[in-house]
Amino acid sequence: MLYPRETRTRECKDLSGIWHFQADPDGHGRSFKWFSKGLPCPILMPVPSSYNEITTDPQLRDYIGDVWYERYFYVPKDWSDRRVMLRFGSVTHSGTVWVNGEEIVRNKGGFLPFEADITNVVYYGQLNHLVVCVNNELSWEMLPPGEVSFHQDADGVSRKDLHQQHDFFNYSGIHRPVYLYTTPMTYIEDVTIKTSFEGHTGFVDYQVCISQQNPSFLSDSIVKVFLYDASGNKVAEGKGEIGKIKVQDVQLWNPGDAYLYRMSVCLYDEQHVEVDHYELNIGIRTVKVEGNSFLINGRPFYFRGFGKHEDMDIKGKGFDHALILRDFYLMEWIGANSFRTSHYPYAEEVLDIADRQGIVVISEVPAVGMLSKAVPAMGELEDVFHQEKINDKTLEHHIRVTRDMIRRDKNHPCVVMWSLANEASTMEENAEPYFRKLVDETRKLDDRPLMIVNLMLIEPKKCRVSKLFDVIGLNTYFGWYSEMANLKAASARLEQFLEDWHRTLGKPLMITEYGVDTIQGLHRQPPVMYSEEYQVSFFQAYHQVFDRLGYLKGEHVWNFADFMTKEDLVRIDGNRKGVFTRQRQPKMSAYTLKERWTAPAEISQESDGHGGRR
């Protein structure tokens, strides 16, 4: 799915701003036709943003059910000869959209874009009425899974509750930008690229998909592709809908040293008049798992960085360029070379910046909480892969969101791997056919390595699923959820645990999570749990083990920054495992990581500046 961009033939209007908003606890909206009559008692709400913490209303913070958004917009008169599209970056978790009273699209899944062709629904040169009904309920047939129940308030009113297994707040609303954009009537629908190189020559295999609206036009149309270097010089070109272009003296996209070419795709009619034009940045690089190595451009890569969240004060999961850039600058400052989009695909704009900054990304689908306990490390697991919980419909949804994520992100050089689940109940018998099907379907779509992220409770011999994947992520909390306040015992357990995985599986392993809750400003010497000193000691203890073992492919700390969760005894105003506070200021441990991740001695010869460790 192409990101909406302005080009020579396309225009774009950002519908971000203040919209009308109304919660609908009694479910009146549909029966009273709010989609055509308008919202009866709206308040003001920013878009994009989560709605939960904008007002002071406690019921809206924890609200479960339908809410409605509304605004008016103009479509310029001169757009009447084009195709007009309405695109939502994400609506969490489900959305139904009406334009001028007509339903135009429904979407399920809160972390990926969806769009609709509204060419024949809008009034040109006049005001148009846009209404969106957003629902934040979860079920076992969605990702992340969840369950809605009802309770009676003291005032006798029945309200919905959401039971969720995942550890982040159920922020809801229109989270990412809403765009109105045009394409010509016959248009470039999709572009897919694959890159490689041999010696100093780069190759870009491309495939351009043209809309099928006008087949007679298609037979005579011509596609041309031009590649420009970073200084704007044309370096290569190709002709036809499918082709391979050669780039002499190629400059590779490398972690920490990003080089982007601009690819310009042009569609001409039989008179050689340009019909459509689209542009994207591409990076030429290869990714491969070979034996026990993770190779970028043929050289071993060691992941240093974080599991993150899209999360901030007030806006919740609302898109914010300032916050995104602050995070990238902090990652650069601390010496991180990568992050995982735990636990859902992030806004595509984040990947654009990672492409430009040379930060490596593991993109994850929202498959989190596919197990029976909210804080899994603390309890027994019950089976969830069965008819009443994770079933064929969940799998269907899982495959669909994986496909949508790949369709959106496939051309980003920063994305080097797909993570298909975080801490699923993979020791269950039924988990195996589930993940086998998912992996088979995913491999048909893209050849990037696949990762699964495992829960520390599951022993390697009992995991029925890891064998299907190329890289295994391990989430490890010895010294926090077990071996509490005993880092010596924690180190021993960690080492034993990793050795066990290494021996049993013989696949590349990386630590996808390790961390402890830490209250900024709480200092204790000797270190005690929750103090900044304990977080530092914990990281130091873990790093000694990582370095002693030497075979890990990476270390991702949990978490980059403190983030909001549902309320819980072990969650003090959210999850405090951040190395940075929620306001993006460093805790003491940030300096420990910075020292480790920026130390020149730590960069191995073998990895040639890739940030390898050993």
Ligand code: BDP
């Ligand atoms: C892991 C989860 C992550 C949690 C983390 C924690 O993958 O989402 O936030 O533990 O407990 O189980 O902090």
